[in-house]
Amino acid sequence: MALSAVLGLLPGRRVVRIGVTGLARAGKTSFLTSLAANLLAVGAGLPALPALGARLGRRGLHVAIAPAGAQMLPRFDYLSHLAALAADPPSWPARTGAVSLLSLDLEIGHEGLAARLPPQRIRLEFLDYPGEWLLDLPLLGQSFADWSAATLRRLQAWPQAREFLAFTGGLPTGAKADEALASTGTALYRAALRGLRDEAGLAMLQPGRFLMLAPGPEPPWGSFFPMTGGGALAGLLRARYDEYVRAVERDLAAPSFASVDRLVVLADVLSALHAGPAAFDDASVALSAVAQALRWRRLPAFLPSWIARVLPVGGISRVAFAATKADHVAARQRGNLAALIGAMIRQPADAAEAAFALAAVRCTEDVVWTLEGHPVSAVRGRTLGAERAAKSYPGEVPDELPDADFWAHPFLALPDFEPMQLKLGGRGGVPQINLDGLLAFLLEDLL
Amino acid sequence: MTGDRIAPRFEYEDQPSARLEPEILPEPDEPRAGIGSVSLILGGAVVLLLGLALLDVANFVGDQFQRAEWLGWLTLGVAAVGFGLIGMAFWRELRGLFSLRRVDHLRRRLADPATMRQAAHAWLAMLPEGQSVLAAIDTANDPDAILALLRAGPGETLRLQAQALGRVAAGQVLAAASVMPSAGLDGVLVAWRGTRLVQQVAALHGLRPGLLGTLALLRRVATSAATVAATDLAVDATMRALLTGPLAQLAGDMAAAGVAARRMVVLARVTDAACSPLGK
Numbered sequence: 054m055a056l057s058a059v060l061g062l063l064p065g066r067r068v069v070r071i072g073v074t075g076l077a078r079a080g081k082t083s084f085l086t087s088l089a090a091n092l093l094a095v096g097a098g099l100p101a102l103p104a105l106g107a108r109l110g111r112r113g114l115h116v117a118i119a120p121a122g123a124q125m126l127p128r129f130d131y132l133s134h135l136a137a138l139a140a141d142p143p144s145w146p147a148r149t150g151a152v153s154l155l156s157l158d159l160e161i162g163h164e165g166l167a168a169r170l171p172p173q174r175i176r177l178e179f180l181d182y183p184g185e186w187l188l189d190l191p192l193l194g195q196s197f198a199d200w201s202a203a204t205l206r207r208l209q210a211w212p213q214a215r216e217f218l219a220f221t222g223g224l225p226t227g228a229k230a231d232e233a234l235a236s237t238g239t240a241l242y243r244a245a246l247r248g249l250r251d252e253a254g255l256a257m258l259q260p261g262r263f264l265m266l267a268p269g270p271e272p273p274w275g276s277f278f279p280m281t282g283g284g285a286l287a288g289l290l291r292a293r294y295d296e297y298v299r300a301v302e303r304d305l306a307a308p309s310f311a312s313v314d315r316l317v318v319l320a321d322v323l324s325a326l327h328a329g330p331a332a333f334d335d336a337s338v339a340l341s342a343v344a345q346a347l348r349w350r351r352l353p354a355f356l357p358s359w360i361a362r363v364l365p366v367g368g369i370s371r372v373a374f375a376a377t378k379a380d381h382v383a384a385r386q387r388g389n390l391a392a393l394i395g396a397m398i399r400q401p402a403d404a405a406e407a408a409f410a411l412a413a414v415r416c417t418e419d420v421v422w423t424l425e426g427h428p429v430s431a432v433r434g435r436t437l438g439a440e441r442a443a444k445s446y447p448g449e450v451p452d453e454l455p456d457a458d459f460w461a462h463p464f465l466a467l468p469d470f471e472p473m474q475l476k477l478g479g480r481g482g483v484p485q486i487n488l489d490g491l492l493a494f495l496l497e498d499l500l
Numbered sequence: 501m502t503g504d505r506i507a508p509r510f511e512y513e514d515q516p517s518a519r520l521e522p523e524i525l526p527e528p529d530e531p532r533a534g535i536g537s538v539s540l541i542l543g544g545a546v547v548l549l550l551g552l553a554l555l556d557v558a559n560f561v562g563d564q565f566q567r568a569e570w571l572g573w574l575t576l577g578v579a580a581v582g583f584g585l586i587g588m589a590f591w592r593e594l595r596g597l598f599s600l601r602r603v604d605h606l607r608r609r610l611a612d613p614a615t616m617r618q619a620a621h622a623w624l625a626m627l628p629e630g631q632s633v634l635a636a637i638d639t640a641n642d643p644d645a646i647l648a649l650l651r652a653g654p655g656e657t658l659r660l661q662a663q664a665l666g667r668v669a670a671g672q673v674l675a676a677a678s679v680m681p682s683a684g685l686d687g688v689l690v691a692w693r694g695t696r697l698v699q700q701v702a703a704l705h706g707l708r709p710g711l712l713g714t715l716a717l718l719r720r721v722a723t724s725a726a727t728v729a730a731t732d733l734a735v736d737a738t739m740r741a742l743l744t745g746p747l748a749q750l751a752g753d754m755a756a757a758g759v760a761a762r763r764m765v766v767l768a769r770v771t772d773a774a775c776s777p778l779g780k
Contacts, residue, residue, distance in 0.1 A: 143519075441517055
């Protein structure tokens, strides 16, 4: 409190950049839209985020969308996404395909003796960072040969990769560096990745920029695929892979990501439970890879790794891992969901980390449903386009990594519930679950 | 049941259902001012004065009727005119007092996209130059664009006018304070000029507060000062001085004339924010 009072006396505004990333279909756009709407509602004096309000106490909070200025990053289109949620009938915001930035200016007052001091002025910059790109971080420490061997091994189990595997299997040993071969292989590999993401629900798919293209024209080195063995073609693919990895490094050092000092990682764990053990394991591997990648620090490569562990340079100070769509299970199970995503990370923490189960846009209400003579905690909501409400009990959420016994029973797919009605067209806030708790954790040192 | 588990299930209800609404969250507890002891004492005094005077006059009128009918009617006429004028003054005061509530009402309506356009029309109707942006307001579809137009148009004009009034008051305070024979009179000057400035800025916004309205406005300005002029510690001191009356001023110490002048500028800015439906 005393520190924030002193910081308020400093000229200018403290800028805090928070990366928001997530595995495919985790709901990043809804998360950012709800976050902005609720923070603005709190700034207008509405109790939209109770945990944040409790943290603020009697201190005033003023929130405004920051002017875009002359930044290179595109602005997060908060208003059109909010309009989609508030419309009648509502629709979910369209999927975003590139990096964007949501900036909010906060002024936090003081209480007690410091009440007359100038408010603490903070600019929160939420960087919408594609989760697919974050999955490229593990490539930094992997050679082309290792990556190819591991990827080809994983693909064997999936029918979506059959055509690509047939192509690579049929390539002659020592194939020439032919552009037609490289292009065909890349196209087949990309099609396999898309199939694995859309049909099999996999997340750990590399390179991430193959699924979420970077803006601008595609460079020639963006055309490669995993291949074992030697020869000129393998050499060409290796050179392109190495250049790709260098581009990933350059992106990380770019101001947009390098200045991120806290991060939110979203994952649709409930859908992974429905997709089955293979998809769930894949999501676990992806989350672990993300958690591991966050240990990356901006230190010169010649310094030993123990220095990176000791020096708090360029690191991310707070990470919130959140299982989204928590409103699709009853309140009784949300604790299990938070524990489950915590178990999926499986990494020793070197930053402040916390696991949450949240619903950025609440769609359901909790009900007790009598099934087979037993009362069960379930949820009730309307699905998109339907006039009737539906009750859903998708199954029990485990509080640790599921074992074989769990997979012996089905876990239902998540229904496409529609968002609850928004007050004042969304300006009165967006109903949410635990978004306030996550924000209170992320901003704990600022509030 | 499968083993010891209940099988998952998803079922539509038979009847159509309305879209779900979020549960109403409790509004944050706001400290309510209530009626203070001073207000009760003043209210009691007014009731006693007016009530007893009314009873006394009624008795007097009755006596006059007993003396002569024409004398009774004449006394009744005089009493009716006298009390009518007092009643009119009360009505004006109450109207001025309640006009402040209109600002809150407009703020609420401007926050709701459904009523924003009508609220903008209602507010602009109160302002002399409000009509100039009406056409632009009517063509804007985006609620944020409407707010931006209001801020950039009448909001900015009012801010500049309030600023000008503040500068004039600052100049007057500076000039007068330099020739004041005592520091106590400085306080009286600042209190009087500050109150006058608050009334002038309120008039810019179409509010015509009387005595009670001005007192309510001063309270409101003091509240706004915390958020609008938190960078200026002098505001609070000025407002406290205005609210506690000239006696406290006479007893208290006044800052230098330059500080007092600066207070006028900040006071104008804070009053503008307190009177504007756009807020800060």
